[in-house]
Amino acid sequence: MAVTIAKERWTSKVNELVLGAEPNAIKVGGDGTLPFLFFEGDMPNRPVVALEVCDMEPAEWPDILKEAYAGVLGDPVAWAKKCVEYGADLVCLRLNSAHPDNKNASPEDCAKTAKAVADAISVPMIVVGCGVEEKDAEIMPAVGEALAGKVALLGCATPNNYKTMTAACMVNGHSIIASSPLDINLAKQLNILITEMGLAANRIAIDPLVGALGYGIEYAYSIMERSRLGALTGDKMLAMPVVCFVGQEAWKAKEAKASRDETPEWGDQARRAILWEVMTATTFAQASGAIFVLRHPDSMKQFNAHVAKMMEPVKY
Amino acid sequence: MGLTGLEIFKQLPKTNCKDCGQPTCLAFAMALAGGKASLDQCPHVSDAAKEALDSASAPPIALVKIGTGENALELGNETVLFRHDKRFEHMTGIAVSVCDTMSADEITAKVEQINKLVFDRVGQTHKVNLVAVGNCSNDAGKFAEAVKAADAKSVFPLVLMSEDPAAIEKALEIVAAKKPLVCCANAANVEAMTNLAKKFDVPMVVKGADLNELAALVEKVVGMGHKQIILDSGAREVNKVLADQTQLRRQALKKFRPFGYPAIAVADNKDAFQAVVDAGVYIAKYAAIVVIDSADPADVLPLVTLRLNVYTDPQKPIAVESKIYEVGNVNDNSPVYITTNFSLTYFCVAGDVESSRVPGYILPVDTDGISVMTGWAAGKFTPEKITELLQTSGIADKVKHRKVIIPGGVAVLSGKLQELSNWEVLVGPRESAGIASFLKQRWL
Ligand code: B12
Numbered sequence: 033m034a035v036t037i038a039k040e041r042w043t044s045k046v047n048e049l050v051l052g053a054e055p056n057a058i059k060v061g062g063d064g065t066l067p068f069l070f071f072e073g074d075m076p077n078r079p080v081v082a083l084e085v086c087d088m089e090p091a092e093w094p095d096i097l098k099e100a101y102a103g104v105l106g107d108p109v110a111w112a113k114k115c116v117e118y119g120a121d122l123v124c125l126r127l128n129s130a131h132p133d134n135k136n137a138s139p140e141d142c143a144k145t146a147k148a149v150a151d152a153i154s155v156p157m158i159v160v161g162c163g164v165e166e167k168d169a170e171i172m173p174a175v176g177e178a179l180a181g182k183v184a185l186l187g188c189a190t191p192n193n194y195k196t197m198t199a200a201c202m203v204n205g206h207s208i209i210a211s212s213p214l215d216i217n218l219a220k221q222l223n224i225l226i227t228e229m230g231l232a233a234n235r236i237a238i239d240p241l242v243g244a245l246g247y248g249i250e251y252a253y254s255i256m257e258r259s260r261l262g263a264l265t266g267d268k269m270l271a272m273p274v275v276c277f278v279g280q281e282a283w284k285a286k287e288a289k290a291s292r293d294e295t296p297e298w299g300d301q302a303r304r305a306i307l308w309e310v311m312t313a314t315t316f317a318q319a320s321g322a323i324f325v326l327r328h329p330d331s332m333k334q335f336n337a338h339v340a341k342m343m344e345p346v347k348y
Numbered sequence: 349m350g351l352t353g354l355e356i357f358k359q360l361p362k363t364n365c366k367d368c369g370q371p372t373c374l375a376f377a378m379a380l381a382g383g384k385a386s387l388d389q390c391p392h393v394s395d396a397a398k399e400a401l402d403s404a405s406a407p408p409i410a411l412v413k414i415g416t417g418e419n420a421l422e423l424g425n426e427t428v429l430f431r432h433d434k435r436f437e438h439m440t441g442i443a444v445s446v447c448d449t450m451s452a453d454e455i456t457a458k459v460e461q462i463n464k465l466v467f468d469r470v471g472q473t474h475k476v477n478l479v480a481v482g483n484c485s486n487d488a489g490k491f492a493e494a495v496k497a498a499d500a501k502s503v504f505p506l507v508l509m510s511e512d513p514a515a516i517e518k519a520l521e522i523v524a525a526k527k528p529l530v531c532c533a534n535a536a537n538v539e540a541m542t543n544l545a546k547k548f549d550v551p552m553v554v555k556g557a558d559l560n561e562l563a564a565l566v567e568k569v570v571g572m573g574h575k576q577i578i579l580d581s582g583a584r585e586v587n588k589v590l591a592d593q594t595q596l597r598r599q600a601l602k603k604f605r606p607f608g609y610p611a612i613a614v615a616d617n618k619d620a621f622q623a624v625v626d627a628g629v630y631i632a633k634y635a636a637i638v639v640i641d642s643a644d645p646a647d648v649l650p651l652v653t654l655r656l657n658v659y660t661d662p663q664k665p666i667a668v669e670s671k672i673y674e675v676g677n678v679n680d681n682s683p684v685y686i687t688t689n690f691s692l693t694y695f696c697v698a699g700d701v702e703s704s705r706v707p708g709y710i711l712p713v714d715t716d717g718i719s720v721m722t723g724w725a726a727g728k729f730t731p732e733k734i735t736e737l738l739q740t741s742g743i744a745d746k747v748k749h750r751k752v753i754i755p756g757g758v759a760v761l762s763g764k765l766q767e768l769s770n771w772e773v774l775v776g777p778r779e780s781a782g783i784a785s786f787l788k789q790r791w792l
């Protein structure tokens with residue numbers, strides 16, 4: 033009995049965003065379908081992984097995570113090289129030292145670190161600030177300038193700092209991460225504001241501020257599904273690839289941090305922790321995530337293996 | 349489902365006799381369309397009309413039951429493609445497999461391990477649902493032995509995984525009363541299997557080599573009079589399963605009747621880690637049952653958690669009651685913690701207070717079930733509301749001190765809260781996991 037395959041006819045696509053400069057540039061987005069449904073549209077680029085590098089030794093990382101970067105945690109350049117060695121598509125540098133509660137590092141110091149890292153690696157870069165909106169607006173112009181020509185992805189822009197952040201991207205040829213807390217209208221609004229300043233829509237990535245498995249994953253999942261449906265049906269201000277900061281969320285979860293002694297009924301910690309990060313990421317890949325910022329190299333390996341399989345087209 | 353009031357009205361007697369309790373037949377039709385009445389309230393509908401309305405109002409995906417007693421499982425009745433449209437109704441049943449090539453002792457040991465896959469999360473118990481017994485040996489006698497061994501220990505219903513009707517018959521003779529799931533009928537055995545499923549009145553998986561064959565087989569099974577069906581498109585690789593599961597769900601919602609049943613997915617990736625990842629995709633993407641091999645809690649906990657998340661009603665976060673909770677052997681010197689009534693938040697805090705080994709009182713403010721920072725940003729976690737809870741909950745009679753600990757994320761509330769409540773406000777750590785070390789520095 034012949035089944036008539038149910039195919040949606042989507043009218044629009046997700047923007048294609050270019051990261052990095054030739055010859056090392058990579059592309060994300062461009063999807064003309066819901067994730068991996070090749071029977072009704074194209075997905076020209078696979079989801080990519082950025083491994084995270086901090087500019088100061090992370091205090092709260094569990095040992096399983098630290099062990100993977102033993103010897104380089106205090107040195108962002110060596111750390112970034114290690115990530116590339118592990119096979120990361122991108123490196124995501126996080127400028128924690130700029131935080132007023134940490135070293136309150138100056139824009140110049142941040143720019144220096146970012147440049148040193150960028151010069152040491154060939155893969156494209158994401159650079160995010162310390163999360164304090166005003167401070168990030170102070171450092172990003174300097175960081176953007178130091179990385180001029182590298183076509184980096186800078187973040188995170190919010191309604192309170194997007195003007196400076198957008199300007200820093202525009203003048204130096206970078207793209208921007210626009211963050212909004214799990215709300216489709218807020219995401220749209222911020223994209224409108226940014227494009228109104230003159231930055232092209234295909235130089236924006238949406239950060240929906242995802243939560244980890246067990247810690248609000250379902251909210252981000254649904255917001256991402258809704259944004260993708262919007263993008264495919266012609267909403268230009270939702271047609272941006274989505275970046276998911278999975279590592280920072282997954283490794284906060286008790287399920288990733290608790291040792292086997294603390295919670296014997298949960299089994300081996302390393303297995304459980306890596307699965308926590310991988311399944312948070314693979315679940316978001318089903319909801320339309322395009323750029324995944326992860327922490328553990330094994331998580332990246334497993335995620336990439338899964339994605340490679342998902343990218344084998346099934347057509348009826 | 350899907351019928352408008354007018355469409356229903358056409359099938360009614362149109363006498364406006366009011367026996368249904370509604371003033372007119374039209375009013376009754378409207379109430380029915382809105383789900384506020386049921387057809388049997390009108391004693392006068394003709395049988396023909398009843399049948400027409402029943403089949404039109406049948407859910408797009410049939411409800412199928414497996415097992416008996418408290419661990420019986422209900423699957424199906426799904427109505428949407430995306431959880432944001434309404435919600436997913438019946439959580440994916442997780443089946444963990446054993447093989448009849450294992451010794452009876454090995455089977456017993458693994459089933460005991462499976463029985464223990466029970467996790468507490470947000471105040472609820474979450475567990476796996478089924479034990480799948482595989483006929484890996486292709487021997488009917490061995491299969492029956494394995495089924496007997498699994499049945500003796502399992503607290504969960506069984507899935508009988510064999511394509512050999514002789515093996516299934518032997519197994520059903522042992523466990524049919526417990527309503528196991530037969531898995532499966534295929535093109536080669538469909539008549540024999542369907543007859544067995546009918547004879548023993550048990551649900552059955554119908555497996556096609558592809559979607560086309562599956563549709564044909566389902567029609568055959570239904571034609572033979574069996575309707576307790578679970579679908580298997582035959583796909584085993586994750587990319588194919590995703591495509592097929594998507595088709596099955598879409599077709600069911602379009603009321604393509606052969607696919608109007610719950611579906612099963614088997615996560616049998618040779619790479620044990622990837623098998624868990626695949627199972628996660630199946631949970632998110634429509635599988636009513638997912639079969640896994642691993643009984644390792646490190647593998648099952650993420651799956652059970654994902655299932656809970658995906659199947660949560662997006663309109664209604666899970667919340668706890670706003671009242672005094674006592675953790676451990678409290679006395680009038682015990683610390684008092686403020687948090688929100690979002691279940692996830694409350695149970696994070698309760699767990700961490702418990703592991704600090706210092707008994708304490710927890711007072712969750714009613715924030716309509718949202719988290720600390722969300723509640724604060726939404727104006728639902730305010731000094732006024734915390735003060736009210738401190739004053740009306742009766743906590744003041746339970747402790748001698750007047751010190752209250754608030755989450756570190758909302759340190760900004762402390763000034764106003766102190767002023768309004770006259771309690772001394774201690775700003776706790778940002779993450780409740782820091783409560784134990786916080787107590788050492790600031791309380792004891
Ligand atoms: C899921 C989520 C939502 C969901 C709500 C889910 C829910 N039921 O709460 C939705 C989508 C509805 C939502 C909406 C909004 N959100 Co929201 N949301 C989140 C998200 C992703 C996770 C929140 C969560 O569930 N955390 C898990 C729980 C367990 O954490 P928690 O309650 O804070 O508890 C922890 C600690 O606070 C501490 N703790 C808790 N109690 C206690 C008690 C004591 C004594 C101690 C010591 C510690 C302690 O321990 C717990 C475990 O670590 C966060 C971002 C993030 N990744 O964290 C944003 C976030 C909380 N949301 C935010 C905002 C702004 C909003 C909105 C106002 C935005 C909007 N769209 O308008 C709305 C408001 C909603 C409304 N009007 O009702 C902001 C808050 C910003 C700020 N600093 O004020 C955040 C931080 C995102 C961001 N970075 O901007 N959100």
Ligand code: SF4
Nearest residue numbers: 364365366368373390
């Ligand atoms: S009982 Fe039936 S016939 Fe009578 S008013 Fe109600 S719907 Fe009409």
